[in-house]
Amino acid sequence: MKPILEVERVRKTFGGVVANNDITLEVPEGKIVGLIGPNGSGKTTLFNSIVGYHVIDGGSVRFDGREISELRVPRIARRGLLRTFQQTRIYGKMTCLENMLISVPQRDQTWLSILRKPPAADESKAEDLLEFVGLYAKRRLLAGELSFGQQKLLEFGMALMNEPRMLLLDEPTAGINPTLINGLMHRLRRVNEELAITLFVIEHNMSVIMSLAEYIYCLAHGELLAQGRPDEIQADQRVIDAYLGAH
Numbered sequence: 001m002k003p004i005l006e007v008e009r010v011r012k013t014f015g016g017v018v019a020n021n022d023i024t025l026e027v028p029e030g031k032i033v034g035l036i037g038p039n040g041s042g043k044t045t046l047f048n049s050i051v052g053y054h055v056i057d058g059g060s061v062r063f064d065g066r067e068i069s070e071l072r073v074p075r076i077a078r079r080g081l082l083r084t085f086q087q088t089r090i091y092g093k094m095t096c097l098e099n100m101l102i103s104v105p106q107r108d109q110t111w112l113s114i115l116r117k118p119p120a121a122d123e124s125k126a127e128d129l130l131e132f133v134g135l136y137a138k139r140r141l142l143a144g145e146l147s148f149g150q151q152k153l154l155e156f157g158m159a160l161m162n163e164p165r166m167l168l169l170d171e172p173t174a175g176i177n178p179t180l181i182n183g184l185m186h187r188l189r190r191v192n193e194e195l196a197i198t199l200f201v202i203e204h205n206m207s208v209i210m211s212l213a214e215y216i217y218c219l220a221h222g223e224l225l226a227q228g229r230p231d232e233i234q235a236d237q238r239v240i241d242a243y244l245g246a247h
């Protein structure tokens with residue numbers, strides 16, 4: 001299976017802290033791959049390094065066979081690789097539909113002019129994607145009135161407006177009511193299967209990631225500690241120790 005993302009010996013330091021130490025991993029096209037590890041193990045930093053938010057101190061990142069480690073966030077996004085955040089980034093005083101419309105890649109016009117007169121094609125795409133994430137009925141509501149879980153779904157829909165080939169999701173279930181987690185997982189699987197978007201998912205909820213991902217990487221102290229299928233990772237004593245040691 002051809003990798004869509006290849007991370008090779010990526011290193012990122014903050015002052016004296018080595019957040020990512022020579023991380024090498026790959027994500028095959030079309031799959032759902034997990035990234036786990038105790039708090040502070042370097043997961044978010046790795047996502048930020050991949051999408052061009054950080055300038056890395058060493059190593060390389062290739063997306064679809066092309067080097068991207070010299071590029072910054074907007075250019076990488078235009079190539080189809082996007083991340084969502086641990087904290088949602090929506091505009092609470094705008095409607096769900098407006099949030100979706102300001103998420104399309106910027107053209108010549110400013111976002112204000114998009115809001116005044118959104119291109120019809122964008123509006124219908126936004127409505128289709130709101131339907132896809134289960135928020136169509138709420139499209140005219142202010143985003144600030146949504147529950148936290150619904151805001152995450154909106155943020156997810158906003159990322160889909162960019163028509164990504166691959167999404168990096170940083171703790172998609174964090175803070176979500178447990179009764180809504182199954183629904184979110186169902187939507188993630190649909191995005192992967194029906195929209196053919198490759199997913200690389202940081203997740204602290206073990207039962208979620210074990211059932212969602214086909215393959216899992218585990219970080220500890222900024223290093224790649226283990227990798228394997230979910231059953232292999234669950235049985236890996238190094239992974240168990242890393243989690244126990246973190247508490």
Ligand code: ADP
Nearest residue numbers: 014017019037038039040041042043044045046
């Ligand atoms: P995780 O997402 O696995 O919890 P992070 O990638 O957020 O871990 O953090 C890894 C390490 O890097 C931690 O020690 C954290 O304090 C440090 N770190 C992360 N981002 C920054 C930053 N912008 N400046 C300084 N240190 C950072």
Ligand code: MG
Nearest residue numbers: 043044045086
């Ligand atoms: Mg994190």
